[in-house]
Amino acid sequence: MSSRSLLPTAPAGRLAVRVVALCWLAVLVDGLDLFVYGAVLPGLLADDTFGLDAATAGDIGSLTTFGMLLGALSSGLLSDRIGRRPIILVGVALFSVASAGCALAPDATAFGAARFAAGLGLGGLLPTAISMVMEFAPQSHRNIAVTVLMTAHQAGGALAGSLARGIVEALGWRSVFWLGALPLVLVLPLLAALLPESITFQLARGRRDRADRAAARYGVDLADFTPAAVPDERTGLRGLFAPGLRRTTLLFWTGSFAGLLLVYGVSTWLPTMMRGAGYDLGSAVGFLVVINLGGIVGMLVAGRLADRFGARAVAVLWFALTAVAVGLLAVRMPLPLTYTVVFVAGAWLFSAQTLVYAAVGATYPARNRATAVGWVAGVGRLGAVAGPWVGGQLVAADASRWGFVVFAVAGVVGAVMVGLARPGRPARPVDPAEGSVSVPVH
Template sequence: MSSTTVQPAAAAHRRLSIRVTALCWVLVLLDGLDLFVYGATLPGVLADQDFGLTTVTAGEIGSLTTFGMLLGALAVGTITDRFGRRKLILTGVAIFSVAAAVSAAAPSVGVFAAARFAAGIGLGGLLPCAIAMVMEYAPAARKNLNVTVLMTAHQAGGALAGTLAMSVVESLGWRSVYWLGALPALVVLPVVAVMLPESLTFLLAKGKTDKARVIADRFSVPLGDFAPGPENARQPGGLRGLFTPALRATTLLFWVASFAGLLLVYGVNTWLPTMMRASGYNLGSAISFLLVINLGGIAGMLVAGRLADRFGARPVALTWFTLTGLGVGLLAIPMPLPVTYVVVFLTGSWLFSAQTLVYAAVGGHYPAKSRATALGWVAGIGRFGAVFGPWLGGVLIAGGISGWGFAVFAAAGLLGAAMIALIGRRSAGVAG
């Protein structure tokens, strides 16, 4: 093939990758908005005396949402390599959009709780499919960067949820924010349904070559770029493909790393202001640390993605988990306020992208036939950490030993690093 043919084909591939990444970025933004809107609107919901939500029930609903995300991720991890990425992405968005509308109109706390549980199922199912889709369409040299760019949408969604809550709840009531969360079903979903192609890798792996060729011709990309390699023909699909002799230990190590990563993400996000307040910082500074650590998370993902494309996702994840453990541990030591802000920012830059790099490493390690299944189960098992982290922090703080929270979360970072290190040693010679 001549260079004049290769260059337009490569340009077409890049354009298609940008399209898929941009569409999935918007959907993950909406995912983050719907996930974080509960915490952002909770003060307004609790203040609504007619609705009757108590603080105890509010905590239970938050856990119920997380449990729904766990079930959604595991369900998608089981069926996505059978039904395809696109269908399940659209289904996930439809579920959490409808659930947002039901939350807005809920006549009782019971209906509201059921809607938040359903929203969790949609939220948990979307992310693994979106990551798999972005990785499959990304050029080889940009796969990890595209995943980290995608995950900045989650942080942006959280920021948008807070902005909407601050600007809308007081004037229009807490229900208005959930109505805004339901709009994607009316506006974004039809657009994405038209513009987002199915995974070519999935279609080819399923033998649907004619459908794959139609999509490839539509976007002027070489179909051979997406053809599964010879190892995919030998690799069993679905959950069974994660437990072949070559992969079973690695699968379990990825699960533990994801548990540690999401324990950190949710535990630190939930309790950082309280722990910093207990360490002697004033209330304003303690709250501002939460904003700073999330800003660090956005910046860190972009840096991590570029480094992962150059050095590999696993080595960078190992480094990031280690630095997260050191950063969180350092926060237990009293420091001048400007120095503390720097440490919090840097810790955020490592903490959030460490978990994202787990997803990137999984996506690069497993063959296309079982990639989305692997991502779904890694995300689903990690949700146990998302439930355990906030609970553990609450237990430590309730017991008057909040200082131990820094040590526990630092240990979680080092646990994640140890699991990634073992993956690197055990996976020598395995498709990566």
């Protein structure tokens, strides 16, 4: 998909293409660093000199996820105070330096500390990049812009697997983490030179002079970014529980918990559960390619539909379809049909959670958007911790078929919670950055 078909070619549209492209690059290296641990884990466990066992490896994986939770929760609050751009730059710097720390780690303890630090950067970057893209993308293209951004995460995962297969055996697992440090010198300078600060953020913080200079520099109309004057508007975490938003916030949090439980549970245990159910799918890497390809296609389709029908409505449908597809995998089918179901499950699975972020960004006012997205991602990380644990318990109990049922139920819960997440009265004032209605329908 070309940038011309993604966004208008007016100055504001060209600036949006620039922001989407730069954030896509940042999220690509984010996804690469996130998935590289699982990709090199066989090599790590086979390295007798390092002394890592399976139990400790699992603890390190959970430690990384916990770091991501803290990063997501804190980044929203910080970016609504100091800006989106600094959080993205710090995130890339942090997980790149942490990757070098992993490459240099003398033992599992130091390695785990470095992965925790990487998690802080990884967790903070993604919701901030989503908020940045939503603020620059035109209203009519906002959802497709977010879903295009999220294809970078799936591409990063595929790249991590390809790199690991290609060089771990030849050069050792440490070499992959050295590659993970390269964004510090290759990507970070590019972002620092070309990524603008959010104009809406500058205006919301009363920095009119900086906003004027940015608008003149990029040839855009400042009115396209001017937030509504909202007297006594609540900001930060407190703003998520303003009148009319309390119930919506809790529903989105619950839906995100169910969504990430589903994503991480299925991603971690589906190949094992399918083998336990009697399938012979061959290489697990091949299965991961299929589900990630489905995820990339699903992102692009979901974004188009969300721009037409609303992110919240499509997220509800996608969660429901994911529940059906995952439930079907409990039924023995011919292998070609199984692969087809896995592909479409990936198409719905990953983009359903992405649409939750898009729906949250469209629901909350611009000055509170990064906090809202950061906290829905952070609370959802609790589901990311729970999903692999639930799947592991079921597999250990030789109840793989029940795993499909449990994860299908999570999809139903996600659909119901997001479907009910409508802002209540009183309606908040119009925010031109979000559209022309007081209460968004998605």
